[in-house]
Amino acid sequence: MTTLSEMKCEACQADAPKVTEAELAELIRMIPDWGVEVRDGIMQLERVYKFKNFKLAMAFTNKLADLAEEEFHHPGILTEWGKVTVTWWSHSIKGLHKNDFIMAAKTDQLLD
Numbered sequence: 001m002t003t004l005s006e007m008k009c010e011a012c013q014a015d016a017p018k019v020t021e022a023e024l025a026e027l028i029r030m031i032p033d034w035g036v037e038v039r040d041g042i043m044q045l046e047r048v049y050k051f052k053n054f055k056l057a058m059a060f061t062n063k064l065a066d067l068a069e070e071e072f073h074h075p076g077i078l079t080e081w082g083k084v085t086v087t088w089w090s091h092s093i094k095g096l097h098k099n100d101f102i103m104a105a106k107t108d109q110l111l112d
């Protein structure tokens, strides 16, 4: 069975469907270190990664930027000393698409 991190994002059209509640319940279990936040009515996936210092946090941030460009799907990123907060949602549909779960799983792989 293909895991989320092995999947590719699909082009995110403005009329693409948000994940249903049932899909959300199934997909969130596949990325157990991620939480769901709602900001300005927009559902988002979020995880905080901890690092030993700012240099390591920045190195992770740069790898994430490359990943986002490869998939042309981009996160919110807050990079601080020893900490990177990553937030995934689909701007075009103002909510969560399967792409966001794929990218969250791929983000976790950057730690390997």
Ligand SMILES: C[C@H](O)[C@H](O)[C@H]1CNC2=NC(N)=NC(=O)C2=N1
Pocket: 012, 072, 073, 074, 075, 088, 089, 090, 091, 092, 093
């Ligand atoms: C213009 C629009 O932002 C682009 O088509 C892409 C770029 N990256 C993106 N990233 C995310 N997270 N959501 C989008 O809808 C999105 N759209």
